[in-house]
Amino acid sequence: MAAEEQPVIWMRPEQAGVGRPAERSRAEITAAAVELADREGLDAVSMRRVAAALGTGAASLYRYVATRDDLLDLMTDSAAAEYELRPPSGVWLSDLLDVAAQARAIMRRHPWLPALVVTRPSLGPHGVDVLEHVLEALALHSASPARKVEAFALMNAVTAQFVQHELATTDAAAARHAAYLHHVATAGRHPRIAALFAASPVEPVESVEPVESVEPVESAEDDRFAALLSRVLTGVLG
Amino acid sequence: MAAEEQPVIWMRPEQAGVGRPAERSRAEITAAAVELADREGLDAVSMRRVAAALGTGAASLYRYVATRDDLLDLMTDSAAAEYELRPPSGVWLSDLLDVAAQARAIMRRHPWLPALVVTRPSLGPHGVDVLEHVLEALALHSASPARKVEAFALMNAVTAQFVQHELATTDAAAARHAAYLHHVATAGRHPRIAALFAASPVEPVESVEPVESVEPVESAEDDRFAALLSRVLTGVLG
DNA sequence: CATCGTTCGCGAACACTGTATGCGAAAGAT
DNA sequence: ATCTTTCGCATACAGTGTTCGCGAACGATG
Numbered sequence A, B: 001m002a003a004e005e006q007p008v009i010w011m012r013p014e015q016a017g018v019g020r021p022a023e024r025s026r027a028e029i030t031a032a033a034v035e036l037a038d039r040e041g042l043d044a045v046s047m048r049r050v051a052a053a054l055g056t057g058a059a060s061l062y063r064y065v066a067t068r069d070d071l072l073d074l075m076t077d078s079a080a081a082e083y084e085l086r087p088p089s090g091v092w093l094s095d096l097l098d099v100a101a102q103a104r105a106i107m108r109r110h111p112w113l114p115a116l117v118v119t120r121p122s123l124g125p126h127g128v129d130v131l132e133h134v135l136e137a138l139a140l141h142s143a144s145p146a147r148k149v150e151a152f153a154l155m156n157a158v159t160a161q162f163v164q165h166e167l168a169t170t171d172a173a174a175a176r177h178a179a180y181l182h183h184v185a186t187a188g189r190h191p192r193i194a195a196l197f198a199a200s201p202v203e204p205v206e207s208v209e210p211v212e213s214v215e216p217v218e219s220a221e222d223d224r225f226a227a228l229l230s231r232v233l234t235g236v237l238g
Numbered sequence C: 001c002a003t004c005g006t007t008c009g010c011g012a013a014c015a016c017t018g019t020a021t022g023c024g025a026a027a028g029a030t
Numbered sequence D: 001a002t003c004t005t006t007c008g009c010a011t012a013c014a015g016t017g018t019t020c021g022c023g024a025a026c027g028a029t030g
Helices: A026-040 A047-053 A060-063 A067-080 A093-109 A111-119 A125-137 A145-169 A173-188 A189-197 A215-237 B026-040 B047-053 B058-063 B068-080 B092-109 B113-119 B125-137 B144-168 B172-185 B189-197 B213-238
Strands: none
Touching: A026 A047, A026 A189, A026 B047, A047 A060, A047 A067, A067 A111, A067 A125, A093 A111, A093 A125, A093 A145, A093 A215, A111 A145, A111 B068, A111 B113, A125 A145, A125 B172, A145 A215, A145 B144, A173 A189, A173 B125, A189 B125, A189 B144, A215 B144, A215 B213, B026 B047, B026 B144, B047 B058, B047 B068, B068 B092, B068 B113, B068 B125, B092 B113, B092 B125, B092 B144, B092 B213, B113 B144, B144 B213, B172 B189
16 A cells, blocks of 8 residues: 555544544644744744643644644644634725735734745635635626636735735845845946945844834835735736 | 854855865755756755765765755756846836746746745845846836836746646645645535636546647646736736 | 443654764965 | 865764554443
8 A cells, every 4th residue: 555645634533533532632733833933933833842832742743633734734724714804895906905914914923924825825724714705705806717716826925925025124134135235236247236226225224123013104014015916916807 | 252144155255265175166066956956856955965966975065055045045046047138128028028937937947946936035146137137128117126126026926926836736735735625615615616616627637648748738828927927017017 | 330442642763854063184385 | 395274074963753652541332
């Protein structure tokens, strides 16, 4: 017998009907993993550390999850549970923009999410609910079903990319990267890139003290996001 | 002294001017890593395996590269070297579409690229050349420099996502995922998703024998790609 | 109440991973 | 021929995901 391909985790029953009952649940493990990722990043989510957070051994987790990737899928879907799916308004664009705005908020709450969405898109029960909701918002739209799904996928991908870019502002790696771009600009062989710096001089990123998240600072980015996404969506859905 | 933050790899000299000269080069190591990734995927690119492919020890690589991530950046930039940057035609959209088409071709040649582009976008010397080229194609365009850079980033991200979707067709994980969607559709609680399957019934993916890559099969996807990207680009650049 | 069938928890082990250290050897410069 | 600097790399360390196997725990059955 070859290596048996297990079905996706959502199709496997959580509890066996017989024998000793499990002491924990997928939800419990997922919550621990999410909390760990929120606090220390995705790389901190190792089987051993998640298990330790639950006060158990690493091997125990494999009673609930076939592989670490399964755990990541559970995390993604647990994030999808955070959507608040209000009934469609009838104006598809604003409905989609609302979903996208929520996606952005969720991804900002969980900085590890964009990377997951973009590298291993997976729809669990809650993700499926979101898709259903989007399709309902597009019910009256004349585009083909394939296009609508494409729009959904693109919306998620673009949002993830946008948030990743947003969060990179505080990142050290991004600064080093920008330093190289500046080096290239001053070297003379790339005039268009040099012009880029001339247009908007590099503001030295001094260790910024967070401004207690007053509204006005955010709203500019909010608008940029909404504008970008509505352009992308009207682009794809005509 | 705290842990010193090294600058990006492109700013560090490859060879020290004095002392015993190195036996290998970054290019050589990068080539070995790329070949390995092409053949066995990104996960196969471990320091030990790359070193073994070069007939050397793992620790030796650290004379050329400060960390594995540096090696990944080198790989990304070596892929960027595969662009053929023809002088701009004057029609910015077709110029950008040409770049995007090349990006897609490159990513299909190197299936590990989309994941890298999307999770750790980095511009090395060749990547910078591509950016310069795109900015030149957009020289006469009235959009702000920031928008142009945004368009470049979005172009790469969307292309990566598109190729990842294309390549997933052959993937086993994607099939299991589709199976779950079908399960949800038949469960009854998601009529819009069910309608999706009604519209385009699931063609059972029998182990397809590759049709020697005759043209007509491809051109349909080619058109879809061009259409999607031109919509996205005109969306962002007006 | 005892037995049975099944599942659970998990210590230990395996095969890896990225990276740090330290030292002998090599090579160009003096 | 010496000196200086770098190179190659064996070894070691602290982790990683995952498998195995076994004792214990439990619900159902007799």
